Structures are given as structure tokens and as C-alpha cells.
Amino acid sequence: MRTVTGKRTAVAGTARAVMAGAVFGYVEVFTKGIDRLPEKPCGGAVDRGLAADALPSARKAEERGKLTSPDDLFFSCYVRTDDSIVSGEVQAGRATEATWQEAHRSDREDGAVPVSAGEVKALALPTRARVYVPCAPRRTEAGAKERRCLTVRARTIGETRLHGTALRQVVAGFACQMARHAYEAGECGETIAFPGELPRLGSN
Incomplete structure (x- = not known):
């Protein structure tokens, strides 16, 4: 597995990460508050506003993201203020939607709220979310692992700004x-139209 690593930036004041157009990489930023993070933390993956909705205000914030090559895809994103965190991981897998749903039956039994937008399927729990997206590679090289999907796990840890349904919505949106x-x-070989944001929980 090949990982391309970018520069690490740490400054006392305003900090910004410049990925120089690289799709794959790693970045870590320390700032004086969540409003000083890049507009889209983790290399452009998520909106800063979602992290700000999930996490309480604090004197400092940090974020980092890592994305491996498409042949063995794994992506992680982590945003933290003091002792509170919103984070997630994306991993390539071989599950169909049906087997993914079956694997997470216990989440539904625990009160997970299903929400979907086309082929993007999500389960929203009080502080966690899971997402399934079909993803077969455009090309399969000899010896490459077969891939059928991307699955996401996201969660908050520690105190949160929002609670209840509002927090579920934010964590599912982050995922x-x-x-x-x-x-x-x-x-990915399919053409999937991702929504600007997920439908409101309970609307589908």
C-alpha cells in the first residue's frame, strides 16, 4: 500500500493547509479556534461548519486527514477541540447494500434512523453514523482486490454542541x-450524484 505524505504545518496563529493539488495525502493543522480551521478540513473532505455544529467552542482546534491510494483505499478525518472529537473512516469493501444492512441490523435494533439519497445509504445513531456507497473501480489491475463499495464509520467523542436529532443529522452529514x-x-466506476446534504432524518 502506497501512501503519499504531505508536509505538516503547525503555527500559533492562523493556519492553513495547502495540499498543492494532491488528492492523496496527510495534513494536520493546529489553530486558536475551530473558526480558524480551513474552510474544508481534512484535505477538502468536509465542511468546517459541520464540525463547528458538532463540537463545542474552544481555545484551540486541530484537524488531520489521511487518504491512501485507490488500489487499497482508506481515508480518515479527525477534527478536535480540547477534549471533544468528531472523526470518521472510509474503507473499501466487498459488501452489497443488502449484506451491509444485514451486518448492521443491531444498529437498527438500537434505534438507528435510516436516511438515504439515491444510492447513498446512511444509518444515524445518537452519536454515530454509518454510510454505504457502491464503488466498483473503473479498472481492475491483475492482483488487485475486488471492490464493490465504500463504507464509512463516523462518531463524536466527548461533549458536543448539539444533541438529539440535530447531532444525528450532523454526524450523518459528516460521514x-x-x-x-x-x-x-x-x-469508482459508477456515476453517483451525491446530495448537497442528506435529507432530514425521518423524511424517507
Whole structure:
């Protein structure tokens, strides 16, 4: 597995990450507050506003993201203020939607709210979310692993700004944005129209 690593930037004041057009890479930023993070943390994967909705205000914030090559896709995103975190991981897999739903039956039994936008499927729990997106590679090289989907796990840890349904919506949206970023980088063969935001929970 090949990972391309970018420069690490740490400054006391305003900090910005410049990926120089690289799709794959790693970035970490420390700032004086969440409003000083890049507009789209984790290499452009998610909206800063979603992280700000999830996390309480604090004197400092940090974010980092890592994306491996499309042949063995894995992407992670992490945003933190003091002791609160919103984070997630995207991984390539071989599940169909049916087997993914079956694997997470216990989440539904625990009260997960399903929400979907076309082929983008999500399960929203109080502080966690899961997303499924079909993703077969455009090309399969000899010896490459067969891939059928991207799956996302996201969660908050610690105190949060929002609670209840509002927090579920934010974490599910965070997971969906991570899926879109990985989908574009992962050279998926399907053409899926990702929503600007997920439908409101309970609307479908």
C-alpha cells in the first residue's frame, strides 16, 4: 500500500493547509479556534461548519486527514477541540447494500434512523453514523482486490454542541461528505450524484 505524505504545518496563529493539488495525502493543522480551521478540513473532505455544529467552542482546534491510494483505499478525518472529537473512516469493501444492512441490523435494533439519497445509504445513531456507497473501480489491475463499495464509520467523542436529532443529522452529514471525498479519489466506476446534504432524518 502506497501512501503519499504531505508536509505538516503547525503555527500559533492562523493556519492553513495547502495540499498543492494532491488528492492523496496527510495534513494536520493546529489553530486558536475551530473558526480558524480551513474552510474544508481534512484535505477538502468536509465542511468546517459541520464540525463547528458538532463540537463545542474552544481555545484551540486541530484537524488531520489521511487518504491512501485507490488500489487499497482508506481515508480518515479527525477534527478536535480540547477534549471533544468528531472523526470518521472510509474503507473499501466487498459488501452489497443488502449484506451491509444485514451486518448492521443491531444498529437498527438500537434505534438507528435510516436516511438515504439515491444510492447513498446512511444509518444515524445518537452519536454515530454509518454510510454505504457502491464503488466498483473503473479498472481492475491483475492482483488487485475486488471492490464493490465504500463504507464509512463516523462518531463524536466527548461533549458536543448539539444533541438529539440535530447531532444525528450532523454526524450523518459528516460521514456522507467523507464518503463523497473518498468516492471521487477512489476512481469508482459508477456515476453517483451525491446530495448537497442528506435529507432530514425521518423524511424517507
